[in-house]
Amino acid sequence: MRFLRTGWSRHGAATGPMAEAIENSTSHMTDADLNAIAVYLKEQAAPPEPAAGSALAQNDPRMMAGKATYQAVCVGCHGWDGAGQGLVFPPLARVSVVQQGSAESLVRVVLAGARAAQTKDAPTASAMPSFAWRLDDRQVADVLTYIRNSWGNPAAPVTPETVGAIRGRLRSGS
Numbered sequence: 001m002r003f004l005r006t007g008w009s010r011h012g013a014a015t016g017p018m019a020e021a022i023e024n025s026t027s028h029m030t031d032a033d034l035n036a037i038a039v040y041l042k043e044q045a046a047p048p049e050p051a052a053g054s055a056l057a058q059n060d061p062r063m064m065a066g067k068a069t070y071q072a073v074c075v076g077c078h079g080w081d082g083a084g085q086g087l088v089f090p091p092l093a094r095v096s097v098v099q100q101g102s103a104e105s106l107v108r109v110v111l112a113g114a115r116a117a118q119t120k121d122a123p124t125a126s127a128m129p130s131f132a133w134r135l136d137d138r139q140v141a142d143v144l145t146y147i148r149n150s151w152g153n154p155a156a157p158v159t160p161e162t163v164g165a166i167r168g169r170l171r172s173g174s
Contacts, residue, residue: 007117066146
């Protein structure tokens with residue numbers, strides 16, 4: 001219910017079209033309506049995708065390169081432990097969007113940036129800037145591979161080819 005009212009949960013923040021839905025709709029609903037929606041959505045939810053197995057070793061070259069980029073670009077907001085900062089910067093440790101099979105959502109956030117919902121109960125709409133100008137496809141792949149395999153996250157590595165394809169779709173508006 002809190003997520004539908006504020007756009008925030010212990011798993012992170014609503015961004016994109018979901019942030020718009022919360023700002024313009026669900027944040028204005030009664031608790032009874034929000035509870036009914038939450039119950040319905042939980043009944044419809046598919047089970048989470050299983051984790052990809054064990055995390056990559058910390059001495060893997062992709063992990064080492066990704067850690068360096070994380071320390072240079074990400075640690076100030078998301079912290080050394082990936083825990084984020086309350087209702088300001090979402091966590092990266094042990095959250096489903098980081099661990100899911102496809103890294104597309106994460107790549108899009110790194111390349112295009114994101115803004116959280118702004119509501120009466122969560123008035124500060126935190127934002128992450130685009131890093132498309134600063135990070136090349138290899139750096140984005142490595143930092144996301146590091147994030148997807150640190151702090152208890154076990155997920156498949158991200159390839160520069162995947163990042164390049166998503167970067168191309170973003171440039172073309174799709």
